[in-house]
Each structure stands twice: as C-alpha cells, then as structure tokens.
Amino acid sequence: MAEAMRVGIIGGGWPGKAHARGYQASGGFKLMAVADLIPSRRREMIDEFKIPREYATWEELVADKELDAVSVCLPTHLHAAATIAALRAGKHVVCERPPTLSGAEAKRIETAATKAKKIVLYGMQRRFGGAEMATKQAIIKGYAGKVYHARTVWTRTRAVPIGTGWFTDREKAGGGALMDLGSVMLDLGWHLLGEPKPVSVYAVTQKRLPGLVRDGVKFDVEEAAMALVRFDGGLTLEMTVSWALNQSPAQNGVVCRVHGDEGAVEVYTSRGAVMHRGFGQKGESKETPLKLPRMSGHAAMMRHFRECVLGKAAPTLGAAQGVTLMRMLEAMYRSAESGKSVTM
Ligand SMILES: NC(=O)c1ccc[n+]([C@@H]2O[C@H](COP(=O)([O-])OP(=O)(O)OC[C@H]3O[C@@H](n4cnc5c(N)ncnc54)[C@H](O)[C@@H]3O)[C@@H](O)[C@H]2O)c1
Missing domain, CATH: 3.30.360.10 (Dihydrodipicolinate Reductase; domain 2)
Structure with missing residues (x-):
C-alpha cells in the first residue's frame, strides 16, 4: 500500500485528537471520517483536522467501506465491540488502552484479528x-x-x-x-x-x-x-x-x-x-x-502502525500481547x- 491509508477516528475526546495529530505527523495517512455522539466534539475534529465525513455512532463509521483503518477512542466498555466489528469489516485498528474490560474480551479481539488477517495495535503511547x-x-x-x-x-x-x-x-x-x-x-x-x-x-x-x-x-x-x-x-x-x-x-x-x-x-x-x-x-x-x-509519541506510534500494516513490523502492543496484559x-x-x- 504505497498510497495513504484512509483512517476514521471513533471518539473525539483527548485521545481521539492525539491519534489524529499522530496520523498527520507520521505521514502516510489520510483522515477521512470521525464519529462521536457529541456534535461539538465532531465539529472540533472536523475544524482542526479538516476531516471530510462525520458520523454520530461508531457503527456508522465502521460501515464506511472507504476506510482502511480506524482508531477506537471510545470508553473502554465499547472497545471490544467496535474493534471486532471494524476487523470483520476488513479494517486495521488502533484501539485505546486499557485494551478491554477483561482477558476474555481481549481474546475475542485476538481471534477476530487472526480471522480477518488485520492488525490490532493497542494505543500504549508510552x-x-x-x-x-x-x-x-x-x-x-x-x-x-x-x-x-x-x-x-x-x-x-x-x-x-x-x-x-x-x-x-x-x-x-x-x-x-x-x-x-x-x-x-x-x-x-x-x-x-x-x-x-x-x-x-x-x-x-x-x-x-x-x-x-x-x-x-x-x-x-x-x-x-x-x-x-x-x-x-x-x-x-x-x-x-x-x-x-x-x-x-x-x-x-x-x-x-x-x-x-x-x-x-x-x-x-x-x-x-x-x-x-x-x-x-x-x-x-x-x-x-x-x-x-528523532520521532516519538503518537507520531511514532502511527508510523509503527503503518509499518505493521505493510508487514514490516509486528505490533507492540498487539492483539496477543493485549490478552496477556x-x-x-x-x-x-x-x-x-x-x-x-x-x-x-
Ligand atoms: N492514551 C491516553 O493517554 C489516554 C488518555 C485518556 C483516555 N484514554 C483512553 O481512551 C478512551 C477514551 O477516553 P476519553 O478520555 O476520550 O473518554 P471520553 O468519555 O472523554 O470520550 C469518549 C467519547 O466517545 C464518544 N462515544 C461514546 N459512545 C459512542 C458511540 N456509541 N458512538 C460514537 N461515539 C461514542 C463520547 O461521546 C465521547 O466523546 C478510553 O479507553 C480511555 O481509557 C487514553
């Protein structure tokens, strides 16, 4: 994938914005869509990052066929549902931390990622x-x-x-x-x-x-x-x-x-x-x-994500490690x- 990866961001709180900045600073991504239940949070993301499409719910964004990847920046109890749905829809995922509510949920994500042959990277920016x-x-x-x-x-x-x-x-x-x-x-x-x-x-x-x-x-x-x-x-x-x-x-x-x-x-x-x-x-x-x-923080994390998608690196922290954590x-x-x- 030489061209830019098309990304959607789900959740427009602090981590949603940090992911957006990371994608922009890393290069190789195009921010295409944002989803948040709160209209003002969507508006802030659209204004700051010139994102062309907006959705209210994560389900609508995950159904957007033009996206290659999504960032899941939702409250933790929604991580597993949104991540698994995105994987099943053929998208790579960066999911915020903590990965899930439980080891069982993390295991379900791992299974879905293996089946979909897609990358999951948990957002451990430290x-x-x-x-x-x-x-x-x-x-x-x-x-x-x-x-x-x-x-x-x-x-x-x-x-x-x-x-x-x-x-x-x-x-x-x-x-x-x-x-x-x-x-x-x-x-x-x-x-x-x-x-x-x-x-x-x-x-x-x-x-x-x-x-x-x-x-x-x-x-x-x-x-x-x-x-x-x-x-x-x-x-x-x-x-x-x-x-x-x-x-x-x-x-x-x-x-x-x-x-x-x-x-x-x-x-x-x-x-x-x-x-x-x-x-x-x-x-x-x-x-x-x-x-x-030279490069650190969210920019380095998103560069790593791109390398994982391109098969040049293995995700740290990926789906399997998320289960152990x-x-x-x-x-x-x-x-x-x-x-x-x-x-x-
Ligand atoms: N990496 C970090 O440094 C860092 C910092 C803070 C939070 N986090 C993690 O990021 C995640 C989000 O935390 P936050 O602080 O942004 O929380 P938040 O509550 O401020 O934001 C969550 C957003 O998700 C939206 N949302 C909820 N349900 C939705 C749905 N069904 N569809 C679309 N949008 C929906 C809410 O409207 C809200 O804007 C959590 O997992 C948290 O642990 C990470």
Whole structure:
C-alpha cells in the first residue's frame, strides 16, 4: 500500500485528537471520517483536522467501506465491540488502552484479528515516548546486562479522570486507577523487561479518600493500587498507581526504573533517560544520558502502525500481547479481592 491509508477516528475526546495529530505527523495517512455522539466534539475534529465525513455512532463509521483503518477512542466498555466489528469489516485498528474490560474480551479481539488477517495495535503511547524508546534500545543492546526487575509508579495526588462520566463506573471502565494508569505502567515495565511470561501476581487496591468526585457520580472503583508480578526466570515488577493519594506534591508523577545485573536505567529524570553502569564497591556508578530518537509519541506510534500494516513490523502492543496484559490486570483484581497471591 504505497498510497495513504484512509483512517476514521471513533471518539473525539483527548485521545481521539492525539491519534489524529499522530496520523498527520507520521505521514502516510489520510483522515477521512470521525464519529462521536457529541456534535461539538465532531465539529472540533472536523475544524482542526479538516476531516471530510462525520458520523454520530461508531457503527456508522465502521460501515464506511472507504476506510482502511480506524482508531477506537471510545470508553473502554465499547472497545471490544467496535474493534471486532471494524476487523470483520476488513479494517486495521488502533484501539485505546486499557485494551478491554477483561482477558476474555481481549481474546475475542485476538481471534477476530487472526480471522480477518488485520492488525490490532493497542494505543500504549508510552512505549513510543522518547525516553522510553531510548531505554528499550539500551536494554536490547545489553547495556544493563540481563534485566530482572522493573519498578513503575504513577501517583497522582488528586486527578480522578471523568471523561464523559464513565471512568469511575466499574461496569464501563472495568476498574479504577489500576485499569487506567496501572495498565500503562504495567505494560511499560513488562515491555522493558522483554515481555516475560507472568507466573503470579499479588496486589492490593485502595479506596479511602472522600469527596473525589461530584455528588451523584458513580464511583465504585479503586483510587489507588499496588502490585507485584513474578515472571518466568524470577523476573519481577513492582507497581504503584493512584488517581488520588495523600503525598507530597513533589511525588505527583511517574517513575520507571529497570535494574539489570550490569546496570540500571532511570527512565524519567530531568535529563531524560539515564543509564547507570560500572557500579563500584560503594554503589557509585557512571551515568550516561541516553540519546533520544528523532520521532516519538503518537507520531511514532502511527508510523509503527503503518509499518505493521505493510508487514514490516509486528505490533507492540498487539492483539496477543493485549490478552496477556488483560490477564495480568484481572489477576491483580482477583488477588486484591482475595488477599492472596494469584497464580497465572
Ligand atoms: N492514551 C491516553 O493517554 C489516554 C488518555 C485518556 C483516555 N484514554 C483512553 O481512551 C478512551 C477514551 O477516553 P476519553 O478520555 O476520550 O473518554 P471520553 O468519555 O472523554 O470520550 C469518549 C467519547 O466517545 C464518544 N462515544 C461514546 N459512545 C459512542 C458511540 N456509541 N458512538 C460514537 N461515539 C461514542 C463520547 O461521546 C465521547 O466523546 C478510553 O479507553 C480511555 O481509557 C487514553
């Protein structure tokens, strides 16, 4: 496919716009259609990105025969239905994260993608951040030796997402901070460790703080979660995430550290990703800031999507990996509920 891929965007919230910008910046795509139930959201997309066609519902956009691909930027409970319908209609899909509500739904997407011979790429744009990509390359080159532990944190002091009102509703979101921020930080740590096979999971969820959402808004999900995952070969990942946590304002933000037997990488510093190597007896080390790639963020993600469609790359995070990610998240909720470690 040398010509531009014709794309439709379903859902005109922040991620819908970010996808549109990514397609434009990456090149090789033509934005053809947008779907959203809210007319003003469609209008904003049309004005900003000069999109020629608009639909109210995702079903109408998926039925548009002139589209080669769609971005699914809908509330999470609609991901599976819209993605599977798009695959069956012969379209490649970029689907927002978390992939689905459950491992079973992710498996249905995988089956549909295999049958349709189409690409599914879940929109884990943190895999395409500059610091994150530089870290991944350094790990692949073996600069940290064999990596065996990742520590990921995304703790917001107060920032409960509302969207159009579904984020705090378990039926529609599948969970709270663990599904929202946890899916991203688990995915990042797992990716940097080389996507080892998960063996067991231990997790806790917390719902303690009052007054986080307006009266009348359904809020039956956790605001914070902590988890430990063991992988094949004794690799481990620890993670803490929160939408709300009483903590110093300085701790509002992300941490990602990967530890290996010859070095370590701190992904998020004021100097970008920094490699530590040559550890001495007292723990002193040599620090090397890692060189950033030229293209990053949504532009890099969409360029990767195009390469996948053209058969030049395999999707990261694709349909099969989405199943494993969802199963790890499900195991975390089971562990939090039972108070026990869950074997996968
Ligand atoms: N990658 C990221 O950084 C990031 C950030 C925020 C949200 N997300 C994910 O993106 C997805 C969307 O989140 P959001 O923040 O945009 O939520 P949102 O509620 O702000 O937007 C969802 C949009 O979908 C539209 N919609 C709902 N049902 C529809 C239907 N049947 N047909 C057409 N349109 C319909 C709504 O009108 C709304 O505009 C979620 O899965 C969320 O987890 C990802």
